[in-house]
Amino acid sequence: MASEDAPTKTISDYEAALNKADSAVATFEKDDKTLVHKLRNFLRRNPTMIPALVLILSILIFGLIQPRFLGMGALSTVLKQVTVTGFIALAQTLIILTAGIDLSVGAILVVSSLVMANLAVFSGVPVVVAIAIGIALGGVMGAVNGLLVTLMRLPPFIVTLGTLSIFEALKLWYSRSESVRNVDIEANAPGLLIFGQGFNISGASISYGGITLILLAALLWYVLNHTAWGRHVHAIGDDPDAALLSGINVNRTLVSVYTVAGLICGFAAWIAIGRVGSVSPIAFSDVNLASITAVVIGGTSLFGGRGSIIGSVLGAMIVGVFITGLSLAGVDDYWQKFAAGCLVIIAVSLDQWLRRASQ
Amino acid sequence: MTVTPILQAKGLMKRYGTVVAMNGCDFELMPGEIIAVIGDNGAGKSTLIKALSGAVIPDHGEILLDGKPVHFRSPDDARALGIETVYQNLAMSPALSIADNMFLGREWRAPGIMGSVLRKLDHARMQKFAREKLNELGLMTIQDITQPVETLSGGQRQGVAVARAAAFGSKVVILDEPTAALGVKESRRVLELIRDVRARGIPIILISHNMPHVFEVADRIHIHRLGRRLCVIRPQDYSMSDAVAFMTGAKLPEGVTEPA
Secondary structure, eight states: OOTTOHHHHHHHHHHHHHHHSOOOOSOOOOOOOSHHHHHHHHHHHOTTHHHHHHHHHHHHHHHHHOGGGGSHHHHHHHHHHHHHHHHHHHHHHHHHHTTOOOTTHHHHHHHHHHHHHHHHHTSOOOHHHHHHHHHHHHHHHHHHHHHHHHHSOOOHHHHHHHHHHHHHHHHHHHHTTOOBOHHHHHHHOGGGGGGGOEEEETTEEEEHHHHHHHHHHHHHHHHHHHSHHHHHHHHHHHOHHHHHHTTOOHHHHHHHHHHHHHHHHHHHHHHHHHHHSSBOTTSOTTHHHHHHHHHHHTTOOTTSSOOOHHHHHHHHHHHHHHHHHHHHTTOOHHHHHHHHHHHHHHHHHHHHHHHHTTO | OOSOOSEEEEEEEEEETTEEEEEEEEEEEOTTOEEEEEEOTTSSHHHHHHHHHTSSOOSEEEEEETTEEEOOSSHHHHHHTTEEEEOTTTTOOTTSBHHHHHTTTSOOBOSHHHHHTSOOBOHHHHHHHHHHHHHHTTOTTOOOTTSBGGGSOHHHHHHHHHHHHHHHOSSEEEEESTTTTSOHHHHHHHHHHHHHHHHTTOOEEEEOSOHHHHHHHOSEEEEEETTEEEEEEOTTTSOHHHHHHHHHTSSOOTTOOOOO
8 A cells, every 4th residue: 555556656657757858848839930831820810811812803803804993983883782792791790600501691681671661661651660670570580590599409501491481481471472663662761762872982983881881890890809799709609518618608699699690681671772772572582692602702711710700791892893893804694603603612712721720 | 624625515416317426425625735536437526526516416415615505506606606617628719819718708898988888898908817827827938818729739728728717716626637638748737737726725626537647746536436435545645556446446445335
């Protein structure tokens, strides 16, 4: 029973030998020896830099091909074109940061816009009230997604695939598959159209919708980076178990994320009415995938936890620049889609490369 | 006994269906000591630790902190009373910075209207605090408190997790297998870290399978067998092979009879 027993002794010999070994163990040396390492670390810390550089480069390249493109007119057209996609991409970014995905964002947008327009134009509800109801309804639909994801523990992809069908059915039932015409909106509820209006500065026509998009992106950037809620959203997407053990209320945060995304979609409905001028139940069928494309090109990881809200706006702009640029250069429509597809694949490859660097 | 244990458990019972994970388990942690908890797989030591850290609610028995009974309903309750746990998987968010991770779930807000209305975090103050805490434990070879945790090695991450626990665990720090995933050299550094934390007056509960590590740092060793405390030994009095024999039931310590 003495401590000088043979097994202890050999192990302490082993330990003694260890003590002679290099004891500077947990030194935190830099691993950025090469230029590639430095670049990789820089990009990892500044995820917005990639889409910003890509945007500037693509504008310059298209400008070389077609000088008209460098004018303020073309760029402000791009901003107008991507306004609605940009809003939906902001909502999508929040969801994707939690390692989720929302396939129902487009359906929420259309349901909200139909409710706003029908209430304001045909039911005689004051415009402000109709808009508030439409936005709140977006929030409710988002909350349904969030509750299904957390309470039923279903994968977000499945939940939102289901609610996509449900919301689409509801929108056709509610609207009886009828559009609300522009003339009716102008006559009865012009307030629905204000975000389509705008002003001109030196050849650029800026819509209020485009400005609101940039303001909302700035607000979300602040919330994600400078509030505890924003840090928790990142942590949940990164590792939900670790977030739970750190004392974060994961379920409540997730429901709030889906609800906020729904509210943004509801607000985007108002923007969309102004942009298009009328409301059709079959509009915006491709905004789901366009928003995911924008988010991914903007440098947000589909695996959650890392990304940038500003990047998503830039991502939407990049897609817009490609489409406008290619059509100004006289390239056929299908090559525009081809280019968008290539961009997505390149963006995800880049994300994987940055991720591997972390191991 | 004249000294009140910091953390004490009396007659804890926990049943999962027909499996008895804890069967009248006792536990005592004295001020300023490192107590190691060892036991064979399935002996119920992780259930005991979870009960002490609030992750498991025992069916019977009581837990006393500073001699007063406490009832933990979640790890948050235990944390609020100053019991911090470093989990085996470390519970860190790789993409967030070191400072963000140290404050995850208990962020400090900026003073004044920026914090109360705009909910702005006080990044500068949190980073300063995190840097100080890492410095105290001699971990400040980290140059950059804002670097993401994923850029750190296993030992460095463990260091940050221990620093986080030591920074906020005013009463007790529980370490679950802190050296299990580490290399030989990194393990040594973490053991030194554990001693540093004790030197600052915080008692530690260490769960480990690694006998040399247990015998090196522990003041007392709690041997767990069949859902209860078999005995508590001092590492000076017994050899590692004795401890393993007690733990597996090959040998019985003097004055202890094997429970039925």
